[in-house]
Structures are given as structure tokens and as C-alpha cells.
Amino acid sequence: MNAEQIGFALLILAILLFAGKWVRMQWRPAQKLFLPASILAGVIGLLLGPGVLGSLAQMVAGPDTALAEGAIPAPMLETWSELPGLLINVVFAALFLGAPLPDFKRIWRLAGPQLAFGLTLGAGQYVVGILIAALVLAPLFGLPLMAGALIEIGFEGGHGTAAGLQDVFADLGFPEGADLAVGMATVGVVSGIVGGIILVNWGVRNGKSAVLDKDIGEIPHSQQRGLIDKTDRPVPTGGMTVRSESIEPLTLHFAFIAMAILIGLGILETLTWIEQHTWGKGKEGLELLGAVPLFPLAMIGGLIVQQILTRIDKNELMDRPTMLRIQGIALDILIASAIASLSLAAIAANLMPFILLGVAGIAWNICMFLFLAPRVIPKYWFERGIGDVGQSMGVTATGLILMKIADPDNKTPAYEAFGYKQMAFEPIFGGGLVTGISLPVIYNFGPWPLFGVMLVLVLLGVGSGLFYFGKLND
Template identity: 75%
Template sequence: MTADWIGFSLLMLAILLYAGKWMRMHWRPAQQLFLPASILAGAIGLLLGPGVLGAIMRTVGGEEAPLAQGAIPESMLDVWSDLPGLLINVVFATLLLGVPLPKWKRVWGLAGPQLAFGVTLGAGQYVIGILIAAFILAPFFGLPLMAGALIEIGFEGGHGTAAGLQETFAELGFADGADLAVGMATVGVISGIVFGIILINWGVRTGKSAVLDKAVDSIPHHQRRGLVSEDERPLSAGGMTVRSESIEPLTLHFAFIAMAILIGLGFLEAMAWVESVTWGAGENGVELLGAVPLFPLAMIGGLVVQQLLSRFDRHNLLDRDLMVRIQGFALDLLIAAAIASLSLKVIADNLVPFVLLGLAGIAWNVGMFLWLAPRIIPKYWFERGIGDIGQSMGVTATGLILMKIADPDNKTPAYEAFGYKQMVFEPFFGGGLVTGLALPVIYNFGAWPLFGVMLALVAIGIGSGLFYFAKLEQEP
């Protein structure tokens, strides 16, 4: 595969992203569901590939028919399928870059209830998934017990995490798990938005919302199309912290990201070495860290870089807004590439397990929002909880979209509490260390040790929320 072909594949992926944005602006269902252009772009690529268009043409005209392999060649899909595993490191390296750590007391008091809620949602997805895998998927469908981790990987982790674990799935003998996880992430994003909007409308009608008095239909048309009106457009999407004749600000920020990823790689190599001379040594050694992906440690590397800059950089060279733009760019490419290169055959071959896991994940998240959130987040529970359910079923952006709809003028502490909660939550769930270790732990020790730990975390999340954080929030 030549550099020219890789470059051409990236250009075609960019064209798909523009097509996805065009659909968002002109196709009403996409506007009603607030579907990101990256998901629409990936869907277009999937439809034009060998799994859909190619299958139709082969059915009609045989293997030699025009477009029998689709309009997108397999070699281009090979390039796209490798992109997520690289880009996810960029996404996670930028999560904490430019984010100053607040005082712990404020984080604990404001985000504590949501952290309890988030841990309950994330750990519960493992509990539900492992039970389904152990008692239904493994005995009746022959799937490995690692299928029990698919709900958390797809729902809590999203497309980036699902695609980033592709090599881990393959190394552990469950290569189909990567496609199932990406498919699960797609179900999570769409269901998160759909059920989120349904819940927001329900909250308005029943008075649960402390802010809205009108249904979601009142959202401006330009917002539904994903546009920013001209009078609301910011002057800049990022700050110029250095003069471009010395170095472009974008180039400098790319260097910060590279530092974070390399530090994470150093951590991963050090952990692998420790394992090789301790519990992983010899023929009967247990390999856990060798299957851990790089991206959770790239996030830790970003935290290290941020702390070094906070301590030694007197010129404030790092601009958070510009870092967010780089993160968004990488995530758009990642999602579009992951969906476009998805194997529909794998999902079709495992349709019943896929549907069971998806429905169980949706039921768990919605059920916990309706029952647990109002009991542990008494102040503005609806606006604050809706962000968590969006994030736990899709990605952080889904949670932010739902919070923007539920609290358009930022009248509640939802955004601040959500941001603090993510700082503590993301290093572990949704692509963090727990997500990275879950598959090798199940592979080496079976599902029940992980099940026990996650069940304990669910109990801690519910218990601390009901008996500590709820009372803490009610204090004057």
C-alpha cells in the first residue's frame, strides 16, 4: 500500500464527511435525531461498500457484475479500518490537555453525586453484559465470555474506544468483537439521542425540568441543521498563543499531543516490562498488560504534560479551545472510518446476541436515569442526569448535546458538574483503564472476578449516592 493511496483514501473520507454534513443540513430525520455528520458519513461509506451496494449488485448480476465489490474498493476500506486505532490515541491524549485541575473539595461536592451515578451506569453495563454472556450468549450462541464487555465498550466507550480495541480483540481470539463493538457504539449513539429527546419532552410535560417550559420542537432550525447563526459565531475557534512566524499554533499543539502519546507509550512499555519479569514470566505466566491498548495511557500522558506545563510554562502556550478542535477533528475522522469499514456480516451472523445486548444496555441506562438520578442528584437532577445518560449510551458529545437541549442558557450547574465528573470518571471507564483491562482480565481469569468487582462498584455507587451524596446536596 503506497503513501499516495493512503492519502487518496483520506481525501475520500473527507468527501464523505462533507456529504454527511450536507445530509444533516437538508435531511429532516437527521436534524430531528441531531445525528453527527461523522455518523452519517460512515453510514454513506458503509452503504457504498461491498457489504451493501456490492452485495446487492452480486445478488442481481453475479460476481462479475459492475460494482460487485461496491463503489469503495477493499484496499481503501483497509486504510480506513486502521485509522481508528491511531486516531483514538490523539482523542484521549487531548482529553486533559489544557484542563486545569480544580480544587478537590469543589469537585467532590458538585460532581460527587454524578460520579456515583456514572459509576453505577458504567459498572452496571458490565454486570448486565456478563450475566447475558454467561447464561445466554456462551451456552446457546457459542460466543466467548468477552462478549459481556461489549455494552460498556460500545455504549460508554463509543466508536473510538470500540475501534481502538480492534487489535486487543484480535489478540485474544475474538476478532469479531471489534465489529460488534463498533455496531454497539452506533446503536448507543442513536438510542442515546432518541431516548434522550423522548425523556426531555417527558420532563417538560411532567414538570421534571427546572428550566424548559416548551418541548424540543422549539429548538431553532439552524441548531437542528448543525449550524451557528452568523450573529452568534465566535471570533475564533482557538487562541493564537504564539506568533506564526516562529511556529504555527496548530503545529505547537500537535507537539504537545505527541509528547502525551509518547509518555503514555513509555508507561505502557514499562508496565509490560514489569509484567514480563513478574507474574507474566515463564510458560505459565499470565499476560494482562500486553493486551492493554495505548489510548488510556495516552490520556495519563496528557495529564502529565498538563501538569508540567502548569508548573513550568509561564507563557500559557497551550490553548484549550484549539486542543478541543484537534480532538474533534480526530474524532470525526475516527467515527466515519470505523462505521464505513464495519463488517455487516459479523453483525448479521450474531444478530440475536447483538440485539439482546443492545436492548439490555438501553434498559439499564434509561431505568437508572428514571429511578436513581432523582434520588441522588436532588438539585437539578434532570438537567444533570440527562448529560450522564447521553454520555453513557454514546459519547461525551451526546451528553453535551442533550444538556444543551435541556439547559440551553446554562441556568443550572449541569455543565460544570458534568465536566468535573468526567475528569475523575474517564481515566477508568469509557475507554479508561477499566475498559482497557476488562478484555484481558476476562480472557485470563474468566468473567466472574470482573463481575464481582463491577457488582461491588454498582453497590458502592448506589449506596454512596443514596446515603451520602444525596444528603450532602441537600445541605444549605
């Protein structure tokens, strides 16, 4: 790949993102499902690639036809496949930048039940996945036991985490795992939105909702199309903390992200050096940290940068909405490129294991919502629990969409509790440290140590929720 090829690949990817947005605005099913334009863009790219258009062209006109490899050249797909591993560091580095941690007692009192429920969902995905991998996938289909981590990586982690781990999958001898994880993330997002909307309708009809007393079909058409009404557009998307003649605000905020990533890289290099000179030394040494990705540590770097700026920056240079815009750009490009460069051959070759894991993950999340959430979350369990279900099956945005549908006027503490819970939850699951080390841990130690730890966490989440948080009054 040269610079021109990389630049052209980025231009075409931007066109696909616009095409995805156009589909969202014009196609009713996409509006009803609230599908992000980035997913639609990735699907369009996937359809135009060798896996779909190329295969159809070969079936119709033979292997020598002009479209035998699809309409997207191989160098472009190669460029796109590299983007997720880079951009995931930007997404996670910006996760806490500009968002000072609130009072711990407030988090504990309001978000404790949310955390107990979320912990049960996340850890349980490892428990279910490892059991399926050990009892079915490995003996019957010959898949590595690392397949037991695919549910959590794809569902809790989402497209960004799944794609960001592609190098780790390859290094550990399971390269097709990255494609399975991205496919699992797509299943999670779609099933999260579809299943979530079904659950909201069920909750309204059965009196589970505390704020909705009519059908949810009243969502404004502009919102379904993903547009902001003209009368609301003067609201700024970010604050100008510095004058642009000195430095562009976006440039300054990108510098903060760069600092966070470099700190994370320094932490990773330090840990790797320690490993090489201690337990990983010599031919018989155990290499564990060498397979850990950068993005969880970039998130820690973001926390460090935030804490430093909180203490020394008297001018409040960092603006959280601006940071979210940069994070959003990186995530859109990441998702579109990950899906467009997805290998359908890997999923087709492992279709039955893929279906088993997907169905098991969906069933776990929905069952926990129906039977555990009412007993763990003392007030507004429906509005608060639906956000965790969406987040645990797709991405944080999925949870926010479902909470917006269940509580359109923000009458419950669902958003506040969900946000606080994410601060404590994201560093662990959903692309956090546990997600980052799960594959090398299973590879080096087998599945059962991780299974045991996750089972203990499930019991901790259920027990604390039922016997402590579920009895609180907040």
C-alpha cells in the same frame, strides 16, 4: 498499501465527511436526531461498500459484476480500518490537555452525586453484560465470554474506544467483537439521542424539568442543521498563544499531544517489560498487559504533560479550545472510518446476541435515570442526569446535546457538574483503564472476578448516592 493509496483513502474519507455534513443540513430526520456528520459519513461509506452495495449488485447482476465489491476498493477499506486504532490515541491524549484540575473540594461537593450516578451506569453495564454473556450468549450462541464487555465498550466508550480495541479483540481470538462493539456504539448514539429527546419531552410534560415550561421544538433551525448563525461566527475557535512566524499554533499543540502519546507509550513499554520479567516470564507466565491498548495510558501522559506545563510554562502556551479542535478532527475521522469499514457480516452472524446486548444496555440506562437519578442527585436531577444518560449510551457529545436541550440557557449547574465528573470518570470508564483491561482480564481470569468488582462498584455508587450525596444541598 502504498503512500498514494493511503493518501487517496484519506481524500475520499474527507469527501464522505463533507457529504455527511450536507445530509445533516438537508435531511430533517438527521436534524431532529442531531446526528453528527461523522456518523452520517460512515453510514454513506458503509452503504457504498461490499456489505451493502456489493451485496445488492451481486444479487441483481451476479458475482462477476463490476460492483460486486461495492464502490469502495478493498485497499481503501483496509486503510480506513487502521485509522481508529491510531487516532484514538490522539483523542485521549488531548482529553485533559489545557484543562487544569479544579479544587478537589469543589469537585467532590458538586460532582460527587454525578460521579455516583455515572459509576452506577458504567459498572452496571459490565454486570448486565457479563450476566447475559454467561447465561445466554456463551451457552446458546457459542460467543466468548468477552462479549460481556461489549455494552460498556460500545455505549460508554463510543465509536472511538470500540474501534481502538480492534487489535485487542483480534489478539484475544474474538475479531468479530470489534465490529459488534462499533455496531453497539452506533446503536448507543442513536438510541441515546432519540431516547434522550423522548425523556426530555416526558420530563417537560410531567413537571420534572426545573427550567423548561414549553415544548422543546423551539430549537433554532440553524442549530438543528449544525450551523452557527452568521451573527455569532466572529467567535474564535481557538486562541493564538504564539506567533505563526515562529511556529503555527496548531503545530505546537500537536507537539503537546505527541509528547503525551510518547509518555503513554513509555509507560506501556515499562509495564510490559516488568510483566515479561515477573509474572509473565516463561511459557507458563500470565500475559495481561500485552493486550492493554495505548490510549488509556496516552490519557495519563496528557495529565503528566499538563501538570508539567502548569508548573514550568509561564507563558501559557497551551490553549484548550485549540486542543479541542485537534481532538475533534481526530474523532470525526475516527468515527467515519470505523463505521465505513464495519463488517456487517459479523453483526448479521451474531444478530440475536447483538440485539440482546443492545436492548439490555438501553433498558439499564433508562431505568437507572428514572428511578435512581432523582434520589442520588439532590438538585436539578433531571437536567444533570440526562447528560449522564446521553454520555453512557453514546459519547460525551451526546450528553452535552441533551443537556443543551434540557437546559438551553445554562440556568443549572449541569454543565459544570458534568465536566467535573468526567475528569474523575473518564480515566476509569468510557475508554479509561477499566475499559482497556476488561477484555484481557476476562480472557485470562474468566468473567467473574470482573463481575464481582463491577458489582461492588454498582453497590458503592448506589449506596453513596442514596445515603450521602443525595442528601447534600449543592
